[in-house]
Amino acid sequence: IIFKHILPNVMHVIIVTFTLRFPAAVGTEVFLSFIGIGVQDQPSWGLMINSARMRLWQGMWWEMTFVTLAVFLLVLAFNLLGDALRDALDPRLND
Structure with missing residues (x-):
């Protein structure tokens, strides 16, 4: 029941959350390494x-x-991938 009803309805939220946190993680690593x-x-x-x-x-x-x-392209590519996956997996957009 979880894979048929619940997971399809929350998968797009999980993907959006992950694509928002990934650039923050990259930025944090870059900043911390930059300051030493x-x-x-x-x-x-x-x-x-x-x-x-x-x-x-x-x-x-x-x-x-x-x-x-390179940092910009990595974050941009990951955000575009996340948007495409959200569009493909959101059940409300498949109508």
Whole structure:
């Protein structure tokens, strides 16, 4: 009964909640690594942005641009995927 009646009616809410929390989790990891209290000695976009910030004054703008663009594209792609899944799984939109 849960898989037939309840889960289809709450699945779109779960997906929307997850797609709203995922960018916040990415932003938190990037921010904590940027200020130096997050991930250390591992690849991290926050560490990449922090090191690119120092080289920005030397004219190397592409490091900051591409790391920031990668974070933006990840969040955008995940939000678009979440919207498409919500549209496909919401029973009220299938009428």
